[in-house]
Amino acid sequence: MTPLVQNLAVLVLAGFVGFTVISKVPNTLHTPLMSGTNAIHGIVLLGGLIVLGLGVDGVFNKILLVIAIAFGTINVVGGFLVTDRMLSMFKQKKPEDDR
Amino acid sequence: MTEFIAILYIISFALFIYGLMGLTGPRTAVRGNWIAAVGMGLAVIATLLTPGMGNWLLIILGVGIGVVVGVPSARKVKMTAMPQMVALFNGVGGGAVALIAWVEFNSTDGYAHEPAYIAIASLFAAVIGSISFWGSNIAFGKLQELISGRPITLGKAQQPVNAALLVIALGCAIAIVAGADSGILIIGLLLAAGILGVTSVLPIGGADMPVVISLLNAFTGLSAAAMGLALSNTALIVAGMIVGASGSILTNLMAKAMNRSIPAIVAGGFGGGPAVSSGRSAEDRPVRSTSAADTAIQMAYASKVVVVPGYGMAVAQAQHTVREMAKLLESKGISVAYAIHPVAGRMPGHMNVLLAEADVPYEQLKEMDEINSEFAQTDVALVIGANDVTNPAAETDPGSPIYGMPILKVNHSRSVIVLKRSMSSGFAGIDNDLFYDPKTSMLFGDAKSSVGEIVEELKAL
Numbered sequence: 001m002t003p004l005v006q007n008l009a010v011l012v013l014a015g016f017v018g019f020t021v022i023s024k025v026p027n028t029l030h031t032p033l034m035s036g037t038n039a040i041h042g043i044v045l046l047g048g049l050i051v052l053g054l055g056v057d058g059v060f061n062k063i064l065l066v067i068a069i070a071f072g073t074i075n076v077v078g079g080f081l082v083t084d085r086m087l088s089m090f091k092q093k094k095p096e097d098d099r
Numbered sequence: 100m101t102e103f104i105a106i107l108y109i110i111s112f113a114l115f116i117y118g119l120m121g122l123t124g125p126r127t128a129v130r131g132n133w134i135a136a137v138g139m140g141l142a143v144i145a146t147l148l149t150p151g152m153g154n155w156l157l158i159i160l161g162v163g164i165g166v167v168v169g170v171p172s173a174r175k176v177k178m179t180a181m182p183q184m185v186a187l188f189n190g191v192g193g194g195a196v197a198l199i200a201w202v203e204f205n206s207t208d209g210y211a212h213e214p215a216y217i218a219i220a221s222l223f224a225a226v227i228g229s230i231s232f233w234g235s236n237i238a239f240g241k242l243q244e245l246i247s248g249r250p251i252t253l254g255k256a257q258q259p260v261n262a263a264l265l266v267i268a269l270g271c272a273i274a275i276v277a278g279a280d281s282g283i284l285i286i287g288l289l290l291a292a293g294i295l296g297v298t299s300v301l302p303i304g305g306a307d308m309p310v311v312i313s314l315l316n317a318f319t320g321l322s323a324a325a326m327g328l329a330l331s332n333t334a335l336i337v338a339g340m341i342v343g344a345s346g347s348i349l350t351n352l353m354a355k356a357m358n359r360s361i362p363a364i365v366a367g368g369f370g371g372g373p374a375v376s377s378g379r380s381a382e383d384r385p386v387r388s389t390s391a392a393d394t395a396i397q398m399a400y401a402s403k404v405v406v407v408p409g410y411g412m413a414v415a416q417a418q419h420t421v422r423e424m425a426k427l428l429e430s431k432g433i434s435v436a437y438a439i440h441p442v443a444g445r446m447p448g449h450m451n452v453l454l455a456e457a458d459v460p461y462e463q464l465k466e467m468d469e470i471n472s473e474f475a476q477t478d479v480a481l482v483i484g485a486n487d488v489t490n491p492a493a494e495t496d497p498g499s500p501i502y503g504m505p506i507l508k509v510n511h512s513r514s515v516i517v518l519k520r521s522m523s524s525g526f527a528g529i530d531n532d533l534f535y536d537p538k539t540s541m542l543f544g545d546a547k548s549s550v551g552e553i554v555e556e557l558k559a560l
Contacts, residue, residue: 010333027447031448036119040342042139044196046334065202089178
């Protein structure tokens with residue numbers, strides 16, 4: 001199999017996994033879920049790291065990539081932190097109820 | 100080494116999937132989020148282990164800027180400002196994809212020596228990423244009220260302009276794949292796609308924002324997956340596709356909850372037509388207004404009160420006051436529940452987050468199907484800044500633009516009190532028959548101060 005075919009297979013399977021995992025989410029968690037998946041697509045950060053790390057020519061390209069990496073990092077770090085803040089509000093009451 | 104990295108990638112996307120499975124239940128959600136974050140950390144470490152990595156200073160600079168900007172803004176943002184924050188984070192993700200694709204084009208002389216599929220995947224990522232970046236920024240502007248939340252359209256030119264922009268972007272892409280290597284083409288592509296992002300989100304009204312945000316989220320996910328194909332990176336492919344799939348599901352759920360098709364929402368506004376009333380003119384119908392004192396008394400003698408929150412509660416940041424009021428009512432032995440419409444607010448699940456912030460017990464938050472059967476036994480339905488989601492015209496008037504949209508059947512309860520700033524219509528621009536119902540009384544004013552007054556009156560009783 002060529003890399004393209006392998007990658008396409010992974011792509012299609014991942015799409016189905018995504019559908020299956022997410023299809024039963026209560027309304028209550030829609031916001032945290034959206035913000036959590038939002039953080040996950042910050043993985044484009046890896047793309048920036050690879051392209052910059054393996055070397056590009058030209059100052060302009062380097063500037064673009066530094067911006068891209070900064071953007072990706074904001075997406076990842078901000079996304080996970082915001083999701084955690086939202087979720088911790090849902091969690092707060094559980095220990096109270098259990099006590 | 101490359102195999103080791105590939106294995107780390109597999110572990111990291113397994114962690115993403117496991118983490119997301121956790122996000123589907125309230126008990127496991129916090130842990131799920133952190134598991135996904137650990138997966139992300141692992142993926143970053145694996146990438147940095149790639150043989151031949153260099154430019155460390157620049158990498159540290161980029162990550163450093165990201166952390167310095169991202170962490171404080173995520174920590175400080177108010178819960179009511181969450182929708183625009185999510186839109187912004189989503190936008191920068193799309194922007195990153197578009198920039199990476201731009202650099203790829205530059206550093207490979209227009210994909211001169213690359214297989215066609217790499218060029219196609221990379222350009223696809225560039226188009227979608229650019230749309231997502233600019234679209235999300237406009238969504239941010241609308242939610243932050245930097246731009247009017249009302250639909251801004253180009254009128255009849257809207258569809259042709261959007262179509263033309265898409266054709267320009269695709270035309271540039273085709274020319275590049277066919278072998279053209281002029282730098283103007285990629286700039287033209289990014290620009291056309293960016294303008295398309297702006298012109299597609301501008302006409303969308305504030306009430307449709309939940310749909311738009313989750314749609315743009317799905318877009319950014321897909322662009323990340325396409326970038327993964329171009330870079331042959333499995334972690335990017337899997338993570339991007341999962342986000343694409345989950346974003347599509349959420350978008351679909353939101354659209355269904357409004358009984359509108361996704362294309363119709365993207366096509367703009369409520370058709371951009373004039374406000375439609377249900378045949379009778381609005382002005383000559385009587386409206387009963389009430390006072391905070393009367394509202395307090397009415398609720399104090401009820402046995403069941405249902406609070407129906409909407410965007411108005413979010414704008415006034417009234418959730419804590421509402422919770423205080425509910426506590427007072429409960430101390431008098433009155434049962435209190437909250438009716439949550441799936442598209443109330445500006446983000447999927449917006450009301451749940453706000454009420455959770457105010458420590459409202461999870462069990463009191465009722466979803467639409469559950470609460471609708473309870474309205475008949477409800478003495479007072481207190482509508483706080485919600486409008487279109489309570490409009491009975493959605494059930495009774497086939498001529499109404501929202502006809503067929505599932506609503507909260509507030510009008511089935513014995514009495515209704517609507518907290519509202521004025522008689523203006525909701526984002527859909529439609530008159531709400533509920534306000535003219537003989538059972539309904541209106542309490543005009545800012546939601547927070549109105550509820551505050553009710554709390555004072557309840558204490559005095």
